[in-house]
Amino acid sequence: MIKVLFFAQLKDVLGTGQLEIDEPINDVAALRRTLQARGELWSEYLSAQRALVAVNQTIAHEDTRIGPNDEVAFFPPVTGG
Amino acid sequence: MIKVLFFAQLKDVLGTGQLEIDEPINDVAALRRTLQARGELWSEYLSAQRALVAVNQTIAHEDTRIGPNDEVAFFPPVTGG
Amino acid sequence: MTISVSVSTQVLDIQQLSAALQTASLGKCGALVTFTGLVRDFSTLSNVDALSLEHYPGMTERAMAALAEQAKDRWAVEHVVVCHRVGEMQSGDVIVFVGIASAHRAAAFDAAQFIMDQLKTCVPLWKKERSNGQWHWTAQKDSDRSQAARWSAPSGNGD
Amino acid sequence: MTISVSVSTQVLDIQQLSAALQTASLGKCGALVTFTGLVRDFSTLSNVDALSLEHYPGMTERAMAALAEQAKDRWAVEHVVVCHRVGEMQSGDVIVFVGIASAHRAAAFDAAQFIMDQLKTCVPLWKKERSNGQWHWTAQKDSDRSQAARWSAPSGNGD
Numbered sequence: 001m002i003k004v005l006f007f008a009q010l011k012d013v014l015g016t017g018q019l020e021i022d023e024p025i026n027d028v029a030a031l032r033r034t035l036q037a038r039g040e041l042w043s044e045y046l047s048a049q050r051a052l053v054a055v056n057q058t059i060a061h062e063d064t065r066i067g068p069n070d071e072v073a074f075f076p077p078v079t080g081g
Numbered sequence: 082m083i084k085v086l087f088f089a090q091l092k093d094v095l096g097t098g099q100l101e102i103d104e105p106i107n108d109v110a111a112l113r114r115t116l117q118a119r120g121e122l123w124s125e126y127l128s129a130q131r132a133l134v135a136v137n138q139t140i141a142h143e144d145t146r147i148g149p150n151d152e153v154a155f156f157p158p159v160t161g162g
Numbered sequence: 163m164t165i166s167v168s169v170s171t172q173v174l175d176i177q178q179l180s181a182a183l184q185t186a187s188l189g190k191c192g193a194l195v196t197f198t199g200l201v202r203d204f205s206t207l208s209n210v211d212a213l214s215l216e217h218y219p220g221m222t223e224r225a226m227a228a229l230a231e232q233a234k235d236r237w238a239v240e241h242v243v244v245c246h247r248v249g250e251m252q253s254g255d256v257i258v259f260v261g262i263a264s265a266h267r268a269a270a271f272d273a274a275q276f277i278m279d280q281l282k283t284c285v286p287l288w289k290k291e292r293s294n295g296q297w298h299w300t301a302q303k304d305s306d307r308s309q310a311a312r313w314s315a316p317s318g319n320g321d
Numbered sequence: 322m323t324i325s326v327s328v329s330t331q332v333l334d335i336q337q338l339s340a341a342l343q344t345a346s347l348g349k350c351g352a353l354v355t356f357t358g359l360v361r362d363f364s365t366l367s368n369v370d371a372l373s374l375e376h377y378p379g380m381t382e383r384a385m386a387a388l389a390e391q392a393k394d395r396w397a398v399e400h401v402v403v404c405h406r407v408g409e410m411q412s413g414d415v416i417v418f419v420g421i422a423s424a425h426r427a428a429a430f431d432a433a434q435f436i437m438d439q440l441k442t443c444v445p446l447w448k449k450e451r452s453n454g455q456w457h458w459t460a461q462k463d464s465d466r467s468q469a470a471r472w473s474a475p476s477g478n479g480d
Binding site: 008 | 199215216217218220221224225246257258278281282283284285286287288289290299300301302306
Binding site for chain 2: 380416
């Protein structure tokens with residue numbers, strides 16, 4: 001089971017801040033495709049151009065491996081400071 | 082009458098922090114020569130290589146004009162901060 | 163050598179933060195550099211009447227600590243403090259405080275600028291503003307991206 | 322827009338100085354940068370047991386004010402504070418404080434570095450250290466001359 005988190009605009013647009021994925025997923029690219037298949041907003045807002053991704057609280061890339069019990073977060077470009 | 086000030090190492094070496102010059106002096110270069118004529122230490126420590134000069138509390142150069150009642154200061158490179 | 167990072171929903175007191183840095187530095191460090199980011203007056207922006215910051219609890223602290231570690235690897239700095247405010251804020255409130263203590267000033271200035279520039283592109287914090295009763299997420303600025311990018315140049319210093 | 326410069330024989334309280342800067346900045350300024358120079362522990366130097374700073378009363382303040390004015394002409398800064406300690410000092414004492422408030426952080430960082438770099442070569446202050454009962458005047462460092470010189474390059478910024 002992979003824990004998936006959404007922050008900021010993504011959370012607002014997708015209407016959820018957290019969900020769980022039970023399917024076997026190998027890497028960030030596969031998780032992104034699985035989530036984008038959920039609908040038009042998901043497809044648009046979770047594109048690699050718009051959504052950054054972190055695996056276990058570290059910035060990740062499309063080929064970063066994902067295993068069971070990992071925490072994966074999607075979020076827009078950051079605007080702190 | 083020109084008021085001449087010495088600071089830091091110059092004051093220690095020359096043994097005075099202030100003196101007055103009554104002779105007519107036109108510029109920094111002339112004042113420097115007049116003071117350097119006072120002796121070996123004066124000649125050495127007031128050379129243009131070793132002593133900076135300020136006229137009326139603003140950094141000056143060899144050709145800066147000096148008039149009566151001006152305040153001229155000689156001092157080593159600064160080391161504050 | 164110490165690193166201190168924190169995220170707070172409470173008002174940040176920069177006098178207290180800088181006093182702690184000064185106390186930690188006594189004797190060893192000749193230079194303290196601090197950066198404080200403040201909420202500007204909303205009235206200068208069109209209709210904005212509130213500001214709020216969301217963050218990713220856990221990752222925010224990890225990302226700030228990673229930047230502090232990078233700064234310590236890159237420059238000869240002794241103490242690094244990074245505090246970020248989250249939640250709703252008022253005009254004049256401190257958003258972020260970065261404090262660096264080092265033997266010499268160039269390292270402290272470079273490290274403080276590096277951390278601020280990187281924080282703007284690498285730490286999971288998101289700003290939103292309310293105007294006319296609606297919250298709007300702030301977009302990342304091009305200038306923030308370019309200021310962060312300059313640190314990846316090979317020479318790496320701020321000169 | 323304000324400029325405040327001072328020379329003091331008394332202990333400088335950087336919490337009070339930075340609080341005043343923060344209060345002056347409220348609303349208009351998004352960025353505060355401070356630099357504090359501290360006396361390092363004498364025991365790390367060979368036999369040094371006292372430090373003292375001589376200055377040129379009047380010209381010191383004028384020269385610091387001139388640097389603050391140059392910084393305000395060169396960068397978009399709102400408030401500039403420069404305070405320098407003179408006389409005999411203890412380990413841990415503040416020698417110099419520079420505080421800058423501005424709308425954006427790059428201007429505040431550049432102005433603070435500019436003022437410190439120039440202060441080291443343009444403001445009439447002289448440091449001496451006592452070891453084995455003898456006072457020795459400190460020599461100006463080559464690194465201070467080169468750091469000051471970088472600001473006269475045509476581009477003029479610190480990047």
